[in-house]
Amino acid sequence: MPDDRLTHLTACLDSLSAQDKFTGAVAVTWGDELIFQRAYGLANRAWNAPCTVDTRFDVASITKLFTAVATLQLVERGAIGLDTPVADFIGLPAGSISPEITPYHLMTHTSGIADDADEEAGELYEDLFVDRPNYAVDATADQLPNFLGKPANFAPGAGCRYCNAGYILLGLVIEKASGQAYRDYVETNVFDRAGMDRSGFFRMDVVEPDVAEGVEPIRVDGRVVGWRRNIYKYPPIGDPAGGAYVTVGDLQAFHRAARGGKLLGPALTAALFRPHELHSLKDQRNHMIGYAWEFLTEPDGRILRYGKEGVNFGVSAFLRHYPEQEVTLAILGVGEDAVWEPARELDADVRGR
Secondary structure, three states, X not given: OOHHHHHHHHHHHHHHHHOOOOOXXXXXXXXXXXXXXXXEOEEEOOOOEXXXXXXXXXXXXXXXXXXXXXXXXXXXXXXXXXXXXXXXXXXXXXXXXXOOOOHHHHHOOOOOOOOOOOHHHOOOHHHHHOOOOHHHOOOHHHHHHHOOOOOOOOOOOOOOOOOHHHHHHHHHHHHHHHOOOHXXXXXXXXXXXXXXXXXXXXXXXXXXXXXXXXXXXEEEOOEEEEEEEOOOOOOOOOEOOEOOEEOHHHHHHHHHXXXXXXXXXXXXXXXXXXXXXXXXXXXXXXXXXXXXXXXXXXOOOOEEEEEEEEEEOOEEEEEEEEOOOOEEEEEEEEOOOOOHHHHHHHHHHHHOO
């Protein structure tokens, strides 16, 4: 990646930060070389604590990558199969989901089950906690009332629709197959093995050092007059669909370890980095879904890029790899809109504008 593009990147991020349009951290690798790493803005606005490259950010739905890897590890061990009937395996009530749904369907968003909050239908996740306190949701199974019993969108395998609830079910599969709580399994078998020694699932009601606080601006007549914390918007600790905390360096370490075969054997490592299903809700017919990853491919199947994004009230995150350029981008931010403009600029830099 030529030096002039890094010069543009630095100028762009400096400008966005100066306008208070970007708070977070960025890391760029070229091959195995870290060529850019920097943090901007405030991790905690109440105390004017700055972000650093060691700050842990909520990565929202990027957590699904960790869940997918954990699932595939248990497939590799023979504890479950990609075609194991999930409802029977984890003991769901008869009729709550289709008995045909498998881990494959859940990982590729092709299960058809109703989501806890269907974003494509305009539902808001925080509305789940209007009548039920968010602090009542702690264990993975506590999420089940949010979606079990809702009518399915389509039969298993008959479509592709992004679904947080599918990853909650994968978390229960992981717990049953491993005999461990989801978070314990992932911390030991994904974070530790990948060298992500700064990452974890941190409770909002427990003080943890170097953790960025998710906030959104309060606006009056277009002016920012304050900041709203995200503590009432989702459960107090992360789950299989979202909410792990990682540093920007740890996110790069995860990608490097996964690609390098440190988390899975050769066959499932290859499967992890391969598209499996057409994303039927996208305009581009070359937009594909894999095991949590999203791929952009050429008509001949060549992969142009793959990645995963995450967004929730107060946080946003972005991880993308370009195989031909051997460039990996990781951006973690405070605020729902934090990472998208830097992501567009980085994408243009990688592709040569």
